[in-house]
Amino acid sequence: NPIFICRGKKLSKALCKSIDDLSLQKNVCTFDSWILRIFSQELKQNFKSDTFEAKHREEIVNFIFDSSSIVNKFDLIVVDESQDFEESWWSLIESVATENSVIWIFGDSNQNIWSVVKPEISNLSQSFKLNDVIRNSKQISEKTMLFYDRKGKDISLKGPYATNVEIFPFDTLDLIVKEIEKLKNIESVKLSDVTILTSINLFQLVKEKLKKKYPVSTDELTDSTIHISTILNFKGLESACVLLVIDDLVSTEEQELYIGLSRAINSLKVFIKKDNYESLLTILNEVSERE
Numbered sequence: 001n002p003i004f005i006c007r008g009k010k011l012s013k014a015l016c017k018s019i020d021d022l023s024l025q026k027n028v029c030t031f032d033s034w035i036l037r038i039f040s041q042e043l044k045q046n047f048k049s050d051t052f053e054a055k056h057r058e059e060i061v062n063f064i065f066d067s068s069s070i071v072n073k074f075d076l077i078v079v080d081e082s083q084d085f086e087e088s089w090w091s092l093i094e095s096v097a098t099e100n101s102v103i104w105i106f107g108d109s110n111q112n113i114w115s116v117v118k119p120e121i122s123n124l125s126q127s128f129k130l131n132d133v134i135r136n137s138k139q140i141s142e143k144t145m146l147f148y149d150r151k152g153k154d155i156s157l158k159g160p161y162a163t164n165v166e167i168f169p170f171d172t173l174d175l176i177v178k179e180i181e182k183l184k185n186i187e188s189v190k191l192s193d194v195t196i197l198t199s200i201n202l203f204q205l206v207k208e209k210l211k212k213k214y215p216v217s218t219d220e221l222t223d224s225t226i227h228i229s230t231i232l233n234f235k236g237l238e239s240a241c242v243l244l245v246i247d248d249l250v251s252t253e254e255q256e257l258y259i260g261l262s263r264a265i266n267s268l269k270v271f272i273k274k275d276n277y278e279s280l281l282t283i284l285n286e287v288s289e290r291e
Contacts, residue, residue, distance in 0.1 A: 133156070249276050
């Protein structure tokens with residue numbers, strides 16, 4: 001009786017899509033959808049997730065604690081994005097474990113976007129630091145590590161060699177359309193392998209621009225469209241080819257750059273407004289001191 005819990009909706013949907021067993025799919029969920037399901041079962045009412053508000057989360061968690069006898073226990077509990085889980089969440093997760101449950105917890109402190117501190121969790125027998133990067137190409141990993149703790153000094157980059165990371169200055173979004181055309185027609189990249197990640201304040205502009213020329217999805221990854229998302233909403237996911245679009249280095253934090261860069265597997269193109277181009281170029285061309 002396993003359960004997989006994460007924070008992001010897109011990650012949850014992507015994992016469900018990769019699982020054929022329908023009985024397992026129902027236990028892949030965000031923390032919010034999980035507690036809402038328990039809450040709905042107890043009150044015998046169907047509460048839709050789109051009516052859920054974060055401000056009610058703590059009330060629901062407290063209600064579940066008060067009704068702890070109704071909560072299912074799980075033999076295997078897998079938590080991803082653990083760096084974003086709040087303290088009360090961990091208490092609830094511990095309460096659904098049996099004496100013999102296996103708990104796997106995965107997290108990356110460099111992607112902590114909610115400024116929460118993970119508390120100590122009792123009865124964990126072992127912890128491991130994953131020091132090998134194998135998902136991203138070596139060229140992409142080298143850029144990503146510039147924003148990692150200690151510039152990734154203790155991390156081994158074991159991904160394959162691929163194309164170099166490209167950095168473009170832009171005045172208008174026409175350049176992004178041009179690069180997508182190049183990927184599609186010259187490099188034979190499928191549109192479904194392309195993801196556009198943007199700063200929050202550029203998301204709507206980029207989406208409207210691309211919709212004029214391509215089929216675009218914003219909710220979940222599909223097999224026939226270009227996917228577009230804000231950088232933070234794509235946390236935990238990956239794409240073969242990422243076009244990262246940012247406006248300036250003042251409003252874009254290093255953590256956001258780390259997340260955006262590390263989503264790409266083997267092709268990464270970075271677009272930044274012209275007046276910030278030289279600054280970004282200097283940062284990304286820095287040679288990281290590695291042992």
